[in-house]
Amino acid sequence: MSKRLVNLIAAAFVAGxxxxxxxxxxxxxxxxxRSCVGCDLRGNDLHGRDLRSVAWVGVDLRGVNLRNxxxxxxxLAGVNLRGADLRGADLRDAKLAGCDLRDAKLxxxxxxxxxLAGVNLAGSFLNGLPDAQIHALLxxxxxxxxxxxxxxxxxxxxxxxxxxxxxxxxxxGTNLRDATLMADNLSGVNLQxxxxxxxxxxxxxxxxxxxxxxxxxxxxxxNLRGADLRGADLRGAxLCDSRNGPDYADRRDCAPLDAATLRDVAHAxxxxxxxx
Numbered sequence: 001m002s003k004r005l006v007n008l009i010a011a012a013f014v015a016g017x018x019x020x021x022x023x024x025x026x027x028x029x030x031x032x033x034r035s036c037v038g039c040d041l042r043g044n045d046l047h048g049r050d051l052r053s054v055a056w057v058g059v060d061l062r063g064v065n066l067r068n069x070x071x072x073x074x075x076l077a078g079v080n081l082r083g084a085d086l087r088g089a090d091l092r093d094a095k096l097a098g099c100d101l102r103d104a105k106l107x108x109x110x111x112x113x114x115x116l117a118g119v120n121l122a123g124s125f126l127n128g129l130p131d132a133q134i135h136a137l138l139x140x141x142x143x144x145x146x147x148x149x150x151x152x153x154x155x156x157x158x159x160x161x162x163x164x165x166x167x168x169x170x171x172x173g174t175n176l177r178d179a180t181l182m183a184d185n186l187s188g189v190n191l192q193x194x195x196x197x198x199x200x201x202x203x204x205x206x207x208x209x210x211x212x213x214x215x216x217x218x219x220x221x222x223n224l225r226g227a228d229l230r231g232a233d234l235r236g237a238x239l240c241d242s243r244n245g246p247d248y249a250d251r252r253d254c255a256p257l258d259a260a261t262l263r264d265v266a267h268a269x270x271x272x273x274x275x276x
Contacts, residue, residue: 047085072110101125111136118143124150131155152190172228180240184222187267191224193231201266202239202257221266229268235275237262 032049033039037057047067051074058078068088076096083103093113100120111133119141126134127150134151138144138159146161148168160180167185172192180200202221219239239261240254257276262268 106133109133114139116141116144120145122147122149124148126151135159181222183220186227187223188226190228191232192228193233194229195233196237197233198236198238199234200238200240200251200254201234202261204239204241219261219265221261223267224262224269225267227268229270230272231274233274234262234270237276 032041032044032046032051034053035055036059039056039059041064042060042062043064045065046069047065049066049069051069051071053073053075054071055075056077056079059076060080061084062080063083063085064081065085066089067085068090069086070090071094072090072092074091074094076094076099078098079096080100081104082100085105086109087105088108089106090110091114092110095115095117096119097117098119099116102120102123103125106125106129114136116137121137122145126137126146131154134154135156138146138156138161140160141164142162144161144164146164146166146169149166150170151174152170153173155175156179157175157177158179159176161184162180162182163184165185166189167187168189170190171186171194172190174191174194176199177195178198179196182200182203201224202219205218205220234257237257238251238254239257240251259270259276262270262276
């Protein structure tokens, strides 16, 4: 998936949330609106609140107590959740676009089915979370910021990320088998002894265009420039066709990825790596 396509998906996602309607910049004292643009809810205690299926855009929830709140099915765009207490919160099947989750407390949060686009997950707050929660956050993550995160040894098998930034992160010994890492930035990332077997690292984009000028087809790969791949297992890594859709879920249109493509397109230094 190209960066342009990732941006379009994220933009369309946000637009879908905006179409849902808003109540204007309502203040907290008027109640908690189901649909709102620009609400300032800082200083509120919303723990345990029923916030199912809310559609919020640009809401400020920095540092808010949201413990055990129910956000299942919610649509949040541009919501600032930095430092929010989401311990035990239900975020199943929620859709977050352009949100800031840095320093949020997510211990015990229910994250199954959550979908992220352009969400900021940078920093150290993910480090102490169990594998299952980190896996849920990254299961469908387009254009996310996952920089400077220590995920070494985590089980992230089968995650699907596109256009996400992992720069400065530690993924050594991480299980990324069968993952889809398309057009991600893994430059300079520590991938020593990581398992990338069967991972989709490159895609064949058949409708590539540069602005309004059609350019035909090309191969795009996740950026592995400067990544430490010593001991990493790349056997069975894949190059997939864009007809599969953005998550490349149907691997029948994938082919084995060769070392030359990894070197030339992904800019990978394969010294010490296993395969492909």
